[in-house]
Amino acid sequence: MIMQSEYIMNLASKGLRIDNRKPEDFREIKLEKGVTGNAEGSARIRMGKTEIMVGIKMGVGVPFPDSLDKGVLIVGAEFSPIASPSFEKGPPREEAIELARVIDRGIRESKAIDLENLCIKKGEKVWMVFIDIHILNHDGNLIDAAGLASIQALLDAKMPEYIEKEEKVNYEKRTKPFPVKFKPVPVTVVKMGESFFIDPSLEEENALGARFTITTMDNGNICAMQKGGVEALKIEEIDRIFDLAVRKAGELRKLLK
């Protein structure tokens, strides 16, 4: 609705938000782990009304030709039609693909998963790790919510046993903890008018000009970035966004169990 977007932008010009949050406030976040039985690891996050479930599944497969001694990481995101009236069934849309790829880069580039540890037999057999992001309710800021839930799900994961003789995975016996080395956390900052907000709701996302996601590691280093939205940004504005995102990433990381 154009009227609603104009109203939100109007508020933003005074530094105000439609739900009375301060610019640097997250909505209430509830993060749970181990929410489903058949996955190797799982997590559910509620960020305001946004609700996402992430499941980790593992299997055995062939390594990629350019990394014969490394496990394979695959991140997928599905915008379930139940999550929003604008979602449809069918191939993943642009937003879903971007979401999955931004999360993928954060985890891959931070080397959060020790993929070398997931090699069973070099060049032949490696563990494949699937991170599946399932959007249950879309009320904005999917990247931050899905990113945090993905790390939580990885921390929750236990490796199933691989039975060499039968060439079979025994999903009944999950004992070894999954090799997570770092905890990369994405934080998205949006620019609305001249104000910078975090954790935009869907209404705010529909009104926003520019969106900037910065994925930060435990040591404060940055491992992935992605600008979105059709507004251009000045360099000084990007500096401000860095500071805000890095500061807020620490807050989110504390929620991980």
Next chain:
Amino acid sequence: MKREDGRKPDEMRPLVIKAGVLKEANGSALVKLGKTTAIAAVYGPRETHPRHLTRPDKALLRCYYNMAPFSTNDRVRPGRSRRSTEIAKVTREALEPALFLEEFPKASIEVFIEILQADAGTRTAGINAASVALADAGIPMRDLVTSIAAGRIDKTPILDLAGKEEEETECDLPIAYMPREKKITLMQMDGDIAQKNLREVIDTAIKVCEQIYEKQKEALKERWVGEGK
């Protein structure tokens, strides 16, 4: 800091830009960045199909990014991939701030980017080509859009990563930049880099964007009022 191909740290690969390379398109451009070759075609503004995508207040900008099957050593499977879908999206967002789309309500403008040869930096080459093609098509714009990627190796910001550098770099950071407005329209990054070192990498990239801008202008000038005409 010595580079594989002998370039200086802040030197891009040889850049060639040609405007108006396709006959049928309203505007077109070819960009060669080292061995990477991208061609962009612009169609429109024209009627929007399917109709329900029509926007009442401005033109719809659609971008497509495709790698030719023969553009890399391993054949690229034809059709859209997740990667090409994402690149098309960020390309659209990189170009849209430069356009006066409000001048053509309900119409659509299509930008097709085809990578003919891939050797690092395909998305930035594609954006450079698309920007020139849009100007070539006579689409009203507030600025041109320039694009390049930068990284950091051995504590030195490195421009336009190529070859082995892509593995050695701390980060790979493509940006798109409007030189007149001095604004960034695309920024992505992956790697592992301290915040304090990031600004230097960005500044290195922006500096060379000014050079790309001059090349884009020359290409358009040559095409429209060049002596060869």
Next chain:
Amino acid sequence: MEEKDAGEKKAPAKEEKPQAKGLLKKEREFVVPGDKIVDSMEFLPGKNCFRDGNSIYAKKIGIVSVNGRVVSAIALNSVYDPKTDDMVIGEVTEIRDNGWVVDIKSPYHALLPLSQVGEYVDPARGDMARIYNIGDMLYCRVSQVTTAKRIDVSMLDRRTRKFHGGRILEVNPAKVPRIIGKLGSMINMIKDKTGCITIAGQNGLIWLMGEKPVQDLAIKAIRTIEKESHKDGLTNRIGEMLDKAGGAGKPAAKAEPAKTEPAKAPEKEEKK
């Protein structure tokens, strides 16, 4: 319609004047989108230009033109943007209950409503195709452009017509004003010197009728104008070019007009 020949004639006079304060580009200088043309509030942005702060910038690739205080860029390439009262050439692409859809090579198709046709038509009887059928080429007037970009064309004008025979040449719409020239000077010269009947639509479609060599000569002239529109002294050069080559073409067309069926120079026509 812009009259660029006027600019051509005025140009030398302007260059003699001292450079106006704040003007950063010369008359007829090439600009790309985002190029700063003026750094002063003394000027106003004209066609294909916009103001940002104290400065005026070009919006399109073009040639700078300063007229008094108004700075504009004459576009070098552009799609046709319909304006009321433009005369355009279009192809009928669809027949609807309320009229004909006409493709006028613009971002929006035009409608020729039943009310804008001289004859009485009864759509219920299905005789609309008898008046204008799909594929017909029309020379029509843009009668309405709404803010929502609904475009209507009309055949209720003495100048309008449906073409029978002849051929269609497509040119860059940005160059049409130059091809027509001041008060039609350029196109009339082409007609006179080649003997080819020529009608130019503002939308970049040009209809030509005449014998093949005559047509070819007219097309050569038009293509030259299209390519060199940014250069000075074009009218004279085209005139010379036609005089040199046209000596043969013109009399041939005038003397034996019906000998080799001039209407049978087929291109888009002859569908029925």
